[in-house]
Amino acid sequence: MRDQFGRKINYLRLSVTDRCNMRCFYCMPAEGVEKVGHEAVLSFEELFLIAETSVSLGIEKIRITGGEPLVRAGITGFLEQLSALPGLRHMALTTNGLMLRQMAGELYRAGVQRLNVSLDSLKPSVFAEITRGGNLHAVLAGLDTAVSVGFPPPKINVVIMRGVNDGEILDFVELTRSRGNAVRFIEYMPVVKEEGWQRYCISGVEIVARIADHYPLETIDKGVYAGPSRDFRIPGAEGSIGIITAVSGHFCSDCNRIRVTARGQAKGCLFSNEKTDLVPFLRPPDPEGLTTALRRIVATKPEGHGITCDGYSHTNFTMAQVGG
Ligand SMILES: Nc1nc2c(ncn2[C@@H]2O[C@H](COP(=O)(O)OP(=O)(O)OP(=O)(O)O)[C@@H](O)[C@H]2O)c(=O)[nH]1
Ligand SMILES: C[S@@+](CC[C@H](N)C(=O)[O-])C[C@H]1O[C@@H](n2cnc3c(N)ncnc32)[C@H](O)[C@@H]1O
Numbered sequence: 001m002r003d004q005f006g007r008k009i010n011y012l013r014l015s016v017t018d019r020c021n022m023r024c025f026y027c028m029p030a031e032g033v034e035k036v037g038h039e040a041v042l043s044f045e046e047l048f049l050i051a052e053t054s055v056s057l058g059i060e061k062i063r064i065t066g067g068e069p070l071v072r073a074g075i076t077g078f079l080e081q082l083s084a085l086p087g088l089r090h091m092a093l094t095t096n097g098l099m100l101r102q103m104a105g106e107l108y109r110a111g112v113q114r115l116n117v118s119l120d121s122l123k124p125s126v127f128a129e130i131t132r133g134g135n136l137h138a139v140l141a142g143l144d145t146a147v148s149v150g151f152p153p154p155k156i157n158v159v160i161m162r163g164v165n166d167g168e169i170l171d172f173v174e175l176t177r178s179r180g181n182a183v184r185f186i187e188y189m190p191v192v193k194e195e196g197w198q199r200y201c202i203s204g205v206e207i208v209a210r211i212a213d214h215y216p217l218e219t220i221d222k223g224v225y226a227g228p229s230r231d232f233r234i235p236g237a238e239g240s241i242g243i244i245t246a247v248s249g250h251f252c253s254d255c256n257r258i259r260v261t262a263r264g265q266a267k268g269c270l271f272s273n274e275k276t277d278l279v280p281f282l283r284p285p286d287p288e289g290l291t292t293a294l295r296r297i298v299a300t301k302p303e304g305h306g307i308t309c310d311g312y313s314h315t316n317f318t319m320a321q322v323g324g
């Protein structure tokens with residue numbers, strides 16, 4: 001599928017829940033997130049129909065996200081079913097890593113090819129502050145388990161926030177040498193917008209400059225299903241360093257993705273207010289209607305976003321509802 005700007009759309013981000021076992025302050029408000037009732041969340045059959053239809057239209061990579069995808073009961077069986085879809089070339093999952101210690105083995109056997117793990121601090125107290133109570137030790141143990149069951153070292157996503165964890169940039173960079181992880185630094189996106197959120201903003205340019213002050217960096221070419229990350233490597237390091245300039249960046253011209261939320265809302269762009277409700281094509285199943293709706297999402301996909309780290313306003317959503 002190509003959109004009106006000639007971009008090839010081959011990547012679906014499919015959210016399976018908007019519930020989470022952590023509450024990162026940049027992603028969810030402390031309280032007051034509307035919980036999706038059981039009937040509002042798509043069943044695995046409905047999610048599968050969306051995946052199957054998308055793949056028949058040219059989607060080759062599906063990333064499972066949430067909320068926290070691993071808290072959804074029955075997730076492994078669903079992933080196993082997805083991985084058997086003819087035409088699906090790549091199945092990946094983004095997780096906070098809290099349950100990986102227990103679940104990495106079954107995820108690997110279910111056919112998940114790659115894990116991205118969100119980890120914003122290597123200091124237990126800062127980690128607990130950012131995640132409002134998360135256990136750093138469990139996530140680090142989960143990263144080790146993932147490798148021990150056969151996964152390549154997970155990609156680590158770090159949202160960099162000035163005054164919160166920007167002092168740890170070089171510690172994370174070291175993981176590319178000591179543990180072989182790809183570490184991606186993500187610009188903080190103003191979605192929750194608590195009082196004074198502007199103070200957290202730090203640009204990808206500044207992050208790279210701070211790293212380049214200490215290490216020589218070589219640029220790495222993107223792969224076919226590459227996401228928005230711009231990648232570098234310290235010569236000789238096994239892992240790479242990525243920068244995701246979600247706010248300042250210019251990767252919209254290469255955008256390859258659409259999104260579907262756990263409630264069946266399809267979005268052409270992470271930040272767009274336009275949503276298409278797929279539920280009428282799922283209850284009862286209407287594969288033709290679904291095909292038309294998905295084609296329309298691609299055809300009307302916006303060119304990019306207009307968000308900035310100063311005057312930005314939009315209707316509120318939480319990343320946990322959309323899946324990042
Ligand atoms: N602005 C913007 N941010 C995105 C987009 N896709 C992912 N992100 C952000 O990038 C960060 C990492 O996302 P991941 O779930 O690891 O996905 P990815 O970077 O596409 O991963 P790969 O498929 O491994 O390249 C998260 O903070 C996402 O919210 C996008 O299309 N636009
Ligand atoms: C919404 S989470 C869902 C998957 C899983 N719970 C996790 O944390 O990896 C997906 C990604 O969105 C990122 N994210 C959430 N809110 C963000 C924000 N305000 N700015 C930048 N990235 C954000 C997270 O760091 C995570 O990498």
Ligand code: SF4
Pocket residue numbers: 020021022023024027028066067068096118319320
């Ligand atoms: S970023 Fe992921 S782990 Fe953190 S609150 Fe959002 S959904 Fe949960």
Ligand code: SF4
Pocket residue numbers: 228251252253255256257268269270271302303304305
């Ligand atoms: S902001 Fe929208 S158009 Fe730009 S990369 Fe993200 S999803 Fe694609």
